[in-house]
Structures are given as C-alpha cells and as structure tokens.
Amino acid sequence: MSEEKRICRKCLLSEQGEEGRVQLDKYLAVIHKEDKADDAVYEKRLERCRTCEQLSVDATCLSCGCYVEFRAILRRGKCPKHYW
C-alpha cells in the first residue's frame, strides 16, 4: 500500500500536514497582534474559503494567488471576490 499523503482539494495549509502547519506558523509569527483578525472572524473567513470555488489544491486563492490563511488572518484583509 502506498504511503503517499493524500490532500483533498479543499484542504487549507494548516490541514496539509506538518509541513503546512510549520509554514503557516512561521508566517503568522511575524504578524503583529494588532494586525490580526479576531479568532472568530478568522475562522468565519476560512469557513467561507473552504467552500469556495476559488480555493485551489495548494490552499491558495485562484483570484489573488495568496494562501487563504495568510489573507484571512489580516485584520484589514479582504476577499478579492467580496465573500468576506
């Protein structure tokens, strides 16, 4: 049986195993607390991204090219399609 890791089309970076979580944590660590969205806002944005037709297999947004978690964490972040 193959040991190959399967990544679903709608996985976010944080859901793509250790490598994704490390990459995300590194990015989030350099953002000042005052520039971050509240946890509830962040989660609500990500819920919308998870069901979005613009979410790509590599957890980026096809509209803007950003990792959606990187865009959603910013307090002043905006969805390029105005979904949030």
Ligand code: SF4
């Ligand atoms: S268009 Fe908006 S909701 Fe859709 S993946 Fe991009 S940032 Fe998320």
